[in-house]
Amino acid sequence: AQTVTQSQPEMSVQEAETVTLSCTYDTSENNYYLFWYKQPPSRQMILVIRQEAYKQQNATENRFSVNFQKAAKSFSLKISDSQLGDTAMYFCAFMKHVSGANSKLTFGKGITLSVRP
Amino acid sequence: GAGVSQSPSNKVTEKGKDVELRCDPISGHTALYWYRQSxxxxxxxxIYFQGNSAPDKSGLPSDRFSAERTGGSVSTLTIQRTQQEDSAVYLCASSLRxxxxxxxxxxxxxxxxxx
Structure with a gap:
């Protein structure tokens, strides 16, 4: 079974600054995906960024980038130039790759990020 | 296009009552998932549905919980004899390869x- 750990329950950052959210996971799988989801107060889960485990290059999406350390089983999210709209709960998630089929997501507990004006 | 929709948005019920929660996936999506956030x-x-395959029910917490997916589209999650610990946000997701x-x-x- 897979586990995902987000040890920081809350973080705060000044607008325009950079913040890093931590995530570690445990799995015996070799082929999998890692995700960061954002959940604003509207409850809508929004995919922020995805990382395939077989790729060494860290994923980047505009202001969002990850630091994927496969050997250490670490997957942190860096948000650059923080904006007020980034205020939300952020979840780290794991999905096992299953050839030709779908697979469930395993989530961490989440972290509440507040961006201060 | 239209996203995944769920109804009702909020539901208050008395302990012991049955409830049904509905999920309308994105048209054409073959897989549908239910998650609980508490x-x-x-x-x-x-629980997870994939096409006509038997659903993966491995996450259902008790036999009071059940779900069905009719015609490969709409899904209903049913909770019988609700308990206070069932209070949560129930999220539905759909996916396409x-x-x-x-x-x-x-x-x-x-x-x-x-x-």
């Missing part, structure tokens, strides 16, 4: 409160 347990997988990867698109959830 204060104590975080976000946890409940994109290459070798299946992205899950989430609905806005149903907040269930058991009094």
């Amino acid at each position: 204060l104590g347990q975080g976000l946890e997988f409940l 994109q290459g070798v990867y299946y992205e899950q698109y989430f609905g806005p959830g149903t907040r269930l409160t058991v009094t």
Whole structure:
């Protein structure tokens, strides 16, 4: 079974600054995906960024980038130039790759990020 | 296009009553998932439907919980004899294969409160 750990329950950052959210996971799988989801107060889960485990290059999406350390089983999210709209709960998630089929997501507990004006 | 929709948005029910939660996936999506988000347990997988295959029910917490997916589209999650610990946000997601990867698109959830 897979586990995902987000040890920081809350973080705060000044607008325009950079913040890093931590995530570690445990799995015996070799082929999998890692995700960061954002959940604003509207409850809508929004995919922020995805990382395939077989790729060494860290994923980047505009202001969002990850630091994927496969050997250490670490997957942190860096948000650059923080904006007020980034205020939300952020979840780290794991999905096992299953050839030709779908697979469930395993989530961490989440972290509440507040961006201060 | 239209995203995943869920109804009702909020539901308050008395302990012991049965409730039904509905999920309308994105048209054409072959897979559908239910997750539960609660204060104590975080976000946890409940059940997963894939096409005509038997559903993966491994996450259902008790036999009071059941789900069905009619015609490969709409899904209903039913909770019988609700308990206070069932209070949570129930999220539905659907997915469609994109290459070798299946992205899950989430609905806005149903907040269930058991009094």
